[in-house]
Amino acid sequence: MSYANSLLVVLLVPALTSVVLAADKSRLDDQTQIPQVPVKKMAPGYFQPPADAEIPANAFGEMVRKGEALFINTKALAPEYVGNEMNCVNCHIDRGRKANSSPLWSAYTMYPAYRKKNNKVNTFAERLQGCFQFSMNGTPPEATGEVITALTAYAYWMSTGAPTGKPLPGRGFDEPPPPRGGFDIARGKLLYEAQCALCHGADGEGKKVGTAYTFPPLWGKNSYNWGAGMHRINTAAGFIQHNMPLGRGETLTDQQAWDVSAYINMHERPQDPRLIKGDIELTRKRYHEDDGVNLYGVKVDGVLVGQGVK
Numbered sequence: 453m454s455y456a457n458s459l460l461v462v463l464l465v466p467a468l469t470s471v472v473l474a475a476d477k478s479r480l481d482d483q484t485q486i487p488q489v490p491v492k493k494m495a496p497g498y499f500q501p502p503a504d505a506e507i508p509a510n511a512f513g514e515m516v517r518k519g520e521a522l523f524i525n526t527k528a529l530a531p532e533y534v535g536n537e538m539n540c541v542n543c544h545i546d547r548g549r550k551a552n553s554s555p556l557w558s559a560y561t562m563y564p565a566y567r568k569k570n571n572k573v574n575t576f577a578e579r580l581q582g583c584f585q586f587s588m589n590g591t592p593p594e595a596t597g598e599v600i601t602a603l604t605a606y607a608y609w610m611s612t613g614a615p616t617g618k619p620l621p622g623r624g625f626d627e628p629p630p631p632r633g634g635f636d637i638a639r640g641k642l643l644y645e646a647q648c649a650l651c652h653g654a655d656g657e658g659k660k661v662g663t664a665y666t667f668p669p670l671w672g673k674n675s676y677n678w679g680a681g682m683h684r685i686n687t688a689a690g691f692i693q694h695n696m697p698l699g700r701g702e703t704l705t706d707q708q709a710w711d712v713s714a715y716i717n718m719h720e721r722p723q724d725p726r727l728i729k730g731d732i733e734l735t736r737k738r739y740h741e742d743d744g745v746n747l748y749g750v751k752v753d754g755v756l757v758g759q760g761v762k
Contacts, residue, residue, distance in 0.1 A: 498551040498620075499551075499557055499614055499622070501557045501611070502612050507609065516602075516605050516606050516609045518602040518605075519604070519605050519607070520606050522599060522606075523539075523540040523541055523548055523556075523603060524540070524547060530593065532591070533584050533588070533591050534588045534590045535590035536589040536590070536669070536673070536675055537669055537674040537675075538588050538589075538669075538674075538676060540583065544556065548610060550695070551622025552625060552626050552694035553691065554623070554691075555622060555623070557607075557610045558611075558624075559623070560607040560610070561615065561617065562617065562623075563575060564576070565579075567582075569743075577604060580604065585679070586725070587677075587680045587681070587682065589675075589676060625691045626690050626694060627689060627690035628689055628693050629706060630686070630710065630745070631707045635710040636707075637714050639707075640710075640711035640712040640715030643704075643712045644716065647697050647712075648696070651667040651698065652667050652669070653667075653669070655672070656670040656671040656719060657669050658670070658675075671716060671717075671719035672719070672720070673761045675721045676721060676722075677722035677723060677724060677760075678723055678740075678748050678758055678760065679724040679725055679726055679739070682717075683717055683721070683748065684717075685746060685747070686713075686744045686745045688713035688717060689710045692709045692713055718752050718757060720758075720759060721761060722761060722762070724739065724740075724748070726739055732749050732759065733749055735758075736748055
Protein backbone atom coordinates (compact mmCIF):
# COMPACT_ATOMS: atom_id res chain seq x y z
CA MET A 453 0.00 0.00 0.00
CA SER A 454 1.36 3.44 -0.89
CA TYR A 455 1.74 6.30 1.58
CA ALA A 456 -0.80 8.34 -0.40
CA ASN A 457 -3.40 5.63 -0.11
CA SER A 458 -2.70 5.31 3.58
CA LEU A 459 -4.02 8.82 4.08
CA LEU A 460 -7.43 7.56 3.07
CA VAL A 461 -7.41 4.09 4.54
CA VAL A 462 -4.91 3.63 7.36
CA LEU A 463 -5.24 6.00 10.33
CA LEU A 464 -4.44 3.57 13.08
CA VAL A 465 -1.16 5.15 14.17
CA PRO A 466 -0.22 4.32 17.77
CA ALA A 467 -0.60 7.95 18.40
CA LEU A 468 1.03 10.18 20.82
CA THR A 469 0.75 7.90 23.66
CA SER A 470 2.32 10.63 25.48
CA VAL A 471 0.44 9.04 27.98
CA VAL A 472 2.05 10.29 31.05
CA LEU A 473 1.88 7.52 30.28
CA ALA A 474 0.89 1.54 47.06
CA ALA A 475 0.52 -0.91 48.98
CA ASP A 476 4.22 -0.87 49.82
CA LYS A 477 5.19 2.80 49.67
CA SER A 478 8.87 1.98 50.12
CA ARG A 479 8.91 0.47 46.64
CA LEU A 480 7.55 3.60 45.02
CA ASP A 481 10.26 6.10 45.88
CA ASP A 482 11.09 6.32 42.18
CA GLN A 483 7.76 8.10 41.65
CA THR A 484 8.37 10.95 44.08
CA GLN A 485 10.14 13.08 41.50
CA ILE A 486 7.41 12.82 38.90
CA PRO A 487 5.93 16.28 38.27
CA GLN A 488 2.48 16.69 39.73
CA VAL A 489 -0.17 16.68 37.02
CA PRO A 490 -2.57 19.61 37.23
CA VAL A 491 -5.87 17.75 37.11
CA LYS A 492 -8.94 19.77 36.30
CA LYS A 493 -12.10 18.90 38.19
CA MET A 494 -14.33 16.87 35.93
CA ALA A 495 -17.33 18.61 34.46
CA PRO A 496 -20.68 17.94 36.18
CA GLY A 497 -21.78 15.77 33.24
CA TYR A 498 -19.15 13.13 33.98
CA PHE A 499 -19.47 10.27 36.41
CA GLN A 500 -17.69 10.96 39.70
CA PRO A 501 -15.76 7.97 41.07
CA PRO A 502 -15.42 7.57 44.85
CA ALA A 503 -12.59 9.31 46.70
CA ASP A 504 -9.63 7.40 48.11
CA ALA A 505 -10.90 8.12 51.62
CA GLU A 506 -13.89 5.89 50.84
CA ILE A 507 -11.79 2.77 50.27
CA PRO A 508 -12.96 0.38 53.01
CA ALA A 509 -10.57 -0.65 55.77
CA ASN A 510 -10.88 -4.38 55.21
CA ALA A 511 -9.48 -7.16 53.01
CA PHE A 512 -11.30 -5.85 49.95
CA GLY A 513 -9.98 -2.34 50.55
CA GLU A 514 -6.47 -3.72 50.84
CA MET A 515 -6.85 -5.38 47.42
CA VAL A 516 -8.19 -2.13 45.96
CA ARG A 517 -5.12 -0.28 47.21
CA LYS A 518 -2.85 -2.96 45.75
CA GLY A 519 -4.63 -2.49 42.43
CA GLU A 520 -4.17 1.27 42.58
CA ALA A 521 -0.47 0.84 43.34
CA LEU A 522 -0.08 -1.58 40.41
CA PHE A 523 -1.98 0.78 38.14
CA ILE A 524 0.39 3.65 38.93
CA ASN A 525 3.67 1.71 39.14
CA THR A 526 3.07 -1.29 36.90
CA LYS A 527 6.66 -1.64 35.73
CA ALA A 528 8.10 -1.43 39.26
CA LEU A 529 5.58 -3.72 40.95
CA ALA A 530 4.96 -6.30 38.20
CA PRO A 531 8.19 -6.28 36.14
CA GLU A 532 7.78 -9.91 35.11
CA TYR A 533 4.70 -8.95 33.08
CA VAL A 534 5.88 -5.64 31.58
CA GLY A 535 8.24 -5.74 28.60
CA ASN A 536 8.71 -2.00 28.09
CA GLU A 537 8.78 1.11 30.28
CA MET A 538 5.04 1.79 30.43
CA ASN A 539 2.59 1.94 33.33
CA CYS A 540 -1.21 1.75 33.18
CA VAL A 541 -1.44 5.37 34.30
CA ASN A 542 0.45 6.52 31.19
CA CYS A 543 -2.67 6.05 29.07
CA HIS A 544 -5.28 6.37 31.82
CA ILE A 545 -4.55 9.73 33.43
CA ASP A 546 -5.05 10.58 37.10
CA ARG A 547 -4.94 6.95 38.29
CA GLY A 548 -7.66 5.98 35.82
CA ARG A 549 -10.07 8.66 37.02
CA LYS A 550 -9.89 11.29 34.28
CA ALA A 551 -12.71 11.49 31.73
CA ASN A 552 -11.70 11.15 28.06
CA SER A 553 -8.63 9.20 29.13
CA SER A 554 -10.33 5.81 29.02
CA PRO A 555 -11.14 5.94 32.75
CA LEU A 556 -11.62 2.75 34.74
CA TRP A 557 -15.06 3.79 35.97
CA SER A 558 -16.36 3.66 32.41
CA ALA A 559 -14.66 0.38 31.52
CA TYR A 560 -15.44 -2.17 34.22
CA THR A 561 -19.22 -1.96 33.83
CA MET A 562 -19.04 -2.61 30.06
CA TYR A 563 -17.68 -6.16 30.34
CA PRO A 564 -18.09 -8.94 29.34
CA ALA A 565 -18.09 -7.58 25.78
CA TYR A 566 -17.31 -8.67 22.25
CA ARG A 567 -14.01 -7.33 20.91
CA LYS A 568 -13.25 -7.36 17.23
CA LYS A 569 -9.55 -7.39 18.06
CA ASN A 570 -9.63 -11.06 19.07
CA ASN A 571 -13.06 -11.91 17.66
CA LYS A 572 -14.53 -13.15 20.94
CA VAL A 573 -16.45 -12.06 24.00
CA ASN A 574 -13.88 -10.88 26.54
CA THR A 575 -14.11 -10.76 30.30
CA PHE A 576 -12.68 -7.72 32.05
CA ALA A 577 -9.73 -9.87 33.13
CA GLU A 578 -9.02 -10.74 29.49
CA ARG A 579 -9.20 -7.05 28.60
CA LEU A 580 -6.57 -6.31 31.22
CA GLN A 581 -4.42 -9.15 29.92
CA GLY A 582 -4.54 -7.54 26.47
CA CYS A 583 -3.13 -4.31 27.92
CA PHE A 584 -0.13 -6.22 29.24
CA GLN A 585 0.41 -8.02 25.94
CA PHE A 586 0.15 -4.98 23.67
CA SER A 587 0.41 -1.66 25.47
CA MET A 588 3.10 -2.98 27.81
CA ASN A 589 4.63 -5.34 25.26
CA GLY A 590 4.75 -7.99 27.93
CA THR A 591 3.27 -11.25 29.18
CA PRO A 592 -0.37 -11.41 30.32
CA PRO A 593 -0.66 -12.24 34.03
CA GLU A 594 -2.87 -15.17 35.01
CA ALA A 595 -6.53 -14.22 35.02
CA THR A 596 -6.95 -15.57 38.56
CA GLY A 597 -3.60 -14.31 39.89
CA GLU A 598 -3.12 -11.42 42.30
CA VAL A 599 -2.10 -8.82 39.67
CA ILE A 600 -5.31 -9.16 37.65
CA THR A 601 -7.40 -9.61 40.80
CA ALA A 602 -6.01 -6.41 42.33
CA LEU A 603 -6.48 -4.37 39.15
CA THR A 604 -10.01 -5.73 38.78
CA ALA A 605 -10.83 -4.85 42.37
CA TYR A 606 -9.57 -1.32 41.81
CA ALA A 607 -11.64 -0.91 38.63
CA TYR A 608 -14.71 -2.41 40.34
CA TRP A 609 -14.39 0.01 43.25
CA MET A 610 -13.81 2.98 40.92
CA SER A 611 -17.08 2.19 39.15
CA THR A 612 -19.12 2.19 42.37
CA GLY A 613 -22.53 3.62 41.48
CA ALA A 614 -21.98 3.53 37.71
CA PRO A 615 -24.73 1.91 35.61
CA THR A 616 -23.95 -1.52 34.20
CA GLY A 617 -23.77 -1.86 30.42
CA LYS A 618 -24.38 1.84 29.75
CA PRO A 619 -21.68 3.83 27.91
CA LEU A 620 -20.91 6.91 30.00
CA PRO A 621 -19.78 10.35 28.75
CA GLY A 622 -16.00 10.56 28.90
CA ARG A 623 -15.52 6.90 28.09
CA GLY A 624 -12.57 6.11 25.83
CA PHE A 625 -10.70 8.95 24.12
CA ASP A 626 -13.49 10.64 22.12
CA GLU A 627 -11.62 10.81 18.81
CA PRO A 628 -11.69 14.02 16.76
CA PRO A 629 -13.06 13.72 13.22
CA PRO A 630 -10.51 13.07 10.45
CA PRO A 631 -9.19 16.29 8.91
CA ARG A 632 -10.67 17.00 5.51
CA GLY A 633 -7.26 16.95 3.83
CA GLY A 634 -5.86 14.04 5.84
CA PHE A 635 -3.00 14.15 8.30
CA ASP A 636 0.37 15.74 7.62
CA ILE A 637 3.41 14.03 9.14
CA ALA A 638 5.73 16.95 8.39
CA ARG A 639 3.46 19.34 10.29
CA GLY A 640 3.19 16.78 13.07
CA LYS A 641 6.98 16.69 13.39
CA LEU A 642 7.12 20.45 13.89
CA LEU A 643 4.35 20.34 16.48
CA TYR A 644 6.05 17.48 18.30
CA GLU A 645 9.30 19.40 18.48
CA ALA A 646 7.51 22.49 19.78
CA GLN A 647 5.13 20.94 22.31
CA CYS A 648 6.02 17.32 23.03
CA ALA A 649 9.79 16.83 22.88
CA LEU A 650 10.41 18.68 26.15
CA CYS A 651 8.76 15.83 28.08
CA HIS A 652 9.04 12.87 25.73
CA GLY A 653 12.45 13.51 24.20
CA ALA A 654 13.59 14.56 20.74
CA ASP A 655 13.58 10.92 19.63
CA GLY A 656 10.45 9.85 21.53
CA GLU A 657 12.63 8.10 24.09
CA GLY A 658 10.84 9.52 27.13
CA LYS A 659 12.46 11.18 30.14
CA LYS A 660 13.97 9.52 33.20
CA VAL A 661 15.02 10.54 36.69
CA GLY A 662 17.58 7.98 37.72
CA THR A 663 16.27 4.64 36.52
CA ALA A 664 12.60 5.62 36.60
CA TYR A 665 10.68 7.11 33.68
CA THR A 666 8.88 10.33 34.56
CA PHE A 667 7.48 10.64 31.03
CA PRO A 668 6.89 7.54 28.88
CA PRO A 669 8.62 6.73 25.60
CA LEU A 670 6.37 7.22 22.57
CA TRP A 671 8.26 5.01 20.15
CA GLY A 672 11.26 2.71 20.15
CA LYS A 673 11.91 -0.50 22.09
CA ASN A 674 10.53 0.83 25.38
CA SER A 675 7.15 1.97 24.07
CA TYR A 676 3.88 0.20 23.22
CA ASN A 677 4.04 -2.36 20.41
CA TRP A 678 2.40 -2.43 16.98
CA GLY A 679 -0.58 -4.34 18.36
CA ALA A 680 -1.54 -1.70 20.94
CA GLY A 681 -4.64 0.40 20.34
CA MET A 682 -2.57 3.56 20.64
CA HIS A 683 -0.79 2.69 17.39
CA ARG A 684 -3.95 3.83 15.63
CA ILE A 685 -3.62 7.43 14.56
CA ASN A 686 -7.28 8.14 15.27
CA THR A 687 -7.11 6.67 18.78
CA ALA A 688 -3.92 8.50 19.68
CA ALA A 689 -5.34 11.72 18.24
CA GLY A 690 -8.25 11.48 20.68
CA PHE A 691 -6.00 10.82 23.64
CA ILE A 692 -3.64 13.64 22.70
CA GLN A 693 -6.32 16.22 22.06
CA HIS A 694 -8.00 15.65 25.42
CA ASN A 695 -4.92 15.15 27.55
CA MET A 696 -1.81 16.68 25.97
CA PRO A 697 0.30 18.67 26.46
CA LEU A 698 0.11 17.51 30.06
CA GLY A 699 -2.02 19.91 32.05
CA ARG A 700 -3.08 21.75 28.88
CA GLY A 701 -5.40 19.25 27.25
CA GLU A 702 -8.05 20.35 24.76
CA THR A 703 -5.85 23.10 23.35
CA LEU A 704 -4.89 21.35 20.09
CA THR A 705 -7.11 21.52 17.02
CA ASP A 706 -8.42 18.36 15.34
CA GLN A 707 -5.81 18.82 12.61
CA GLN A 708 -2.96 19.23 15.07
CA ALA A 709 -4.00 16.16 17.05
CA TRP A 710 -4.08 14.02 13.91
CA ASP A 711 -0.81 15.42 12.58
CA VAL A 712 1.22 14.83 15.73
CA SER A 713 -0.38 11.43 16.26
CA ALA A 714 0.65 10.42 12.75
CA TYR A 715 4.19 11.63 13.33
CA ILE A 716 4.48 9.61 16.53
CA ASN A 717 2.99 6.49 15.00
CA MET A 718 5.13 6.48 11.89
CA HIS A 719 8.07 5.51 14.08
CA GLU A 720 9.12 1.97 14.82
CA ARG A 721 8.27 0.20 18.03
CA PRO A 722 8.18 -3.45 19.17
CA GLN A 723 6.63 -5.85 16.68
CA ASP A 724 2.98 -6.89 16.86
CA PRO A 725 3.09 -10.16 18.86
CA ARG A 726 0.48 -11.53 16.44
CA LEU A 727 2.96 -11.37 13.54
CA ILE A 728 2.01 -14.10 11.06
CA LYS A 729 4.91 -16.23 9.79
CA GLY A 730 7.24 -13.24 10.01
CA ASP A 731 5.24 -11.54 7.24
CA ILE A 732 4.24 -7.89 7.76
CA GLU A 733 1.87 -7.83 4.80
CA LEU A 734 -0.04 -10.91 5.99
CA THR A 735 -0.23 -9.40 9.45
CA ARG A 736 -1.44 -6.09 8.07
CA LYS A 737 -4.22 -7.74 6.09
CA ARG A 738 -5.31 -9.89 9.04
CA TYR A 739 -5.10 -7.42 11.90
CA HIS A 740 -4.44 -3.86 10.72
CA GLU A 741 -6.19 -3.24 7.42
CA ASP A 742 -9.58 -2.65 9.04
CA ASP A 743 -8.30 -1.43 12.39
CA GLY A 744 -8.86 2.30 12.26
CA VAL A 745 -6.22 4.52 10.72
CA ASN A 746 -2.69 3.21 11.07
CA LEU A 747 0.59 2.94 9.19
CA TYR A 748 1.52 -0.65 9.91
CA GLY A 749 2.67 -2.28 6.67
CA VAL A 750 2.59 1.05 4.82
CA LYS A 751 5.55 2.70 3.11
CA VAL A 752 6.34 6.20 4.33
CA ASP A 753 9.01 8.05 2.36
CA GLY A 754 9.96 4.75 0.77
CA VAL A 755 10.44 2.94 4.09
CA LEU A 756 8.18 0.08 5.17
CA VAL A 757 6.63 0.83 8.55
CA GLY A 758 6.02 -2.03 10.98
CA GLN A 759 9.35 -3.83 10.91
CA GLY A 760 9.60 -3.54 14.67
CA VAL A 761 12.50 -2.94 17.04
CA LYS A 762 13.92 -5.02 19.88
